[in-house]
Amino acid sequence: MPKKARPKATKKEFILKKASTLFREKGFAASSMRDLADDVGLEAASLYNHIQSKSEILQEIIFKSANECSIQLEAINKSKISSVDKVESIIRFHTQMMIYNFDHYFVMTHEWMHLSEPYLTTFITQRKNYVQQFEEIVNKGIQKKEIKPILPYVFVLNILSAVSGLEFWHRSKQKTTPKQLEDNMVLHLITGLKLSSKK
Amino acid sequence: MPKKARPKATKKEFILKKASTLFREKGFAASSMRDLADDVGLEAASLYNHIQSKSEILQEIIFKSANECSIQLEAINKSKISSVDKVESIIRFHTQMMIYNFDHYFVMTHEWMHLSEPYLTTFITQRKNYVQQFEEIVNKGIQKKEIKPILPYVFVLNILSAVSGLEFWHRSKQKTTPKQLEDNMVLHLITGLKLSSKK
DNA sequence: CCTACCGATCGGTAGG
DNA sequence: CCTACCGATCGGTAGG
Numbered sequence: 001m002p003k004k005a006r007p008k009a010t011k012k013e014f015i016l017k018k019a020s021t022l023f024r025e026k027g028f029a030a031s032s033m034r035d036l037a038d039d040v041g042l043e044a045a046s047l048y049n050h051i052q053s054k055s056e057i058l059q060e061i062i063f064k065s066a067n068e069c070s071i072q073l074e075a076i077n078k079s080k081i082s083s084v085d086k087v088e089s090i091i092r093f094h095t096q097m098m099i100y101n102f103d104h105y106f107v108m109t110h111e112w113m114h115l116s117e118p119y120l121t122t123f124i125t126q127r128k129n130y131v132q133q134f135e136e137i138v139n140k141g142i143q144k145k146e147i148k149p150i151l152p153y154v155f156v157l158n159i160l161s162a163v164s165g166l167e168f169w170h171r172s173k174q175k176t177t178p179k180q181l182e183d184n185m186v187l188h189l190i191t192g193l194k195l196s197s198k199k
Numbered sequence: 200m201p202k203k204a205r206p207k208a209t210k211k212e213f214i215l216k217k218a219s220t221l222f223r224e225k226g227f228a229a230s231s232m233r234d235l236a237d238d239v240g241l242e243a244a245s246l247y248n249h250i251q252s253k254s255e256i257l258q259e260i261i262f263k264s265a266n267e268c269s270i271q272l273e274a275i276n277k278s279k280i281s282s283v284d285k286v287e288s289i290i291r292f293h294t295q296m297m298i299y300n301f302d303h304y305f306v307m308t309h310e311w312m313h314l315s316e317p318y319l320t321t322f323i324t325q326r327k328n329y330v331q332q333f334e335e336i337v338n339k340g341i342q343k344k345e346i347k348p349i350l351p352y353v354f355v356l357n358i359l360s361a362v363s364g365l366e367f368w369h370r371s372k373q374k375t376t377p378k379q380l381e382d383n384m385v386l387h388l389i390t391g392l393k394l395s396s397k398k
Numbered sequence: 399c400c401t402a403c404c405g406a407t408c409g410g411t412a413g414g
Numbered sequence: 415c416c417t418a419c420c421g422a423t424c425g426g427t428a429g430g
């Protein structure tokens with residue numbers, strides 16, 4: 001018989017999952033540990049056998065998504081495809097994150113400001129690096145005449161926030177498949193709206 | 200001598216302005232009335248001579264922006280211009296809202312879920328109508344072959360959330376003029392990213 | 399994992 | 415517009 005079984009990992013993940021849904025719906029500050037305990041099916045005090053603090057929960061939710069984003073961008077950036085195709089890959093990747101890790105992704109994009117130090121600074125730095133790396137891809141595309149001369153950060157921020165706005169879709173009846181959604185995101189954000197470009 | 204002077208209107212507006220900045224920075228739930236009182240330069244209790252409750256402040260901030268959006272959309276919709284030009288007008292209008300009424304607009308898009316009833320229901324209904332009206336413009340453009348066959352709500356939500364993502368720009372050094380920003384928003388969201396459309 | 403409880407802080411009121 | 419204060423709720427701990 002081992003000294004300690006460890007069902008904690010599983011239970012902790014369950015708590016994190018419930019917390020990510022709760023934080024998305026009510027926001028971090030308006031969510032109490034008693035709310036969370038109700039969702040999990042425990043008394044509030046019992047949560048502290050699995051997690052250290054309310055802050056820790058937010059940190060784990062946010063950095064799980066943030067690190068995945070960073071890793072994916074790195075991988076896309078290294079691949080030998082055109083700049084436009086890299087941008088397309090990033091749009092598809094973010095759209096998928098939003099669809100399949102909705103709560104985590106949403107909490108990352110909307111609640112990061114409630115991180116405590118030093119995590120807040122870490123996150124801001126990580127995000128800044130992410131945006132710069134993305135901008136660099138756009139810049140190279142402009143130099144190679146693949147991409148029109150647009151302000152790179154406008155394009156980058158438009159994409160990142162357009163994706164996080166898909167919450168509406170997610171809440172709604174989902175009459176569209178994830179694939180359709182992804183294709184339409186690419187269609188709009190890369191080729192624009194106009195049918196003929198006579199102007 | 201009149202029975203009552205009325206400096207209240209001015210003071211209340213000052214409180215609302217301070218509150219909109221505070222709510223944008225910390226979120227509604229994490230902002231206390233003591234925080235707000237500090238910013239305004241009063242004791243917390245004294246705020247209640249000018250406003251009725253914390254909820255009321257949020258309501259006034261949000262519906263001021265929401266009503267302005269609804270009125271503007273109505274006006275644009277009635278004007279005799281092409282569908283694409285209507286969409287462009289809406290993009291420019293929202294970008295301007297974000298630039299010049301940053302705090303109010305941001306609080307509307309990020310904190311509306313903290314409205315209490317019946318205001319919450321009113322807001323959700325108003326927003327739904329707004330999106331539907333916008334979608335209708337896109338739909339007509341598709342029928343008239345001005346706009347490519349895209350899912351209208353994808354396009355509409357992309358635009359609305361892209362604008363609210365410009366917070367980053369707003370916080371930054373603003374090396375771009377508002378006019379440049381507006382033009383780039385239109386450039387991206389209407390004509391896309393690609394230089395040549397050979398594909 | 400629960401009961402019992404802590405000090406701190408919350409939105410808001412009484413009274414002047 | 416302030417002092418003084420209210421009941422409620424917060425994140426978290428002690429002890430078993």
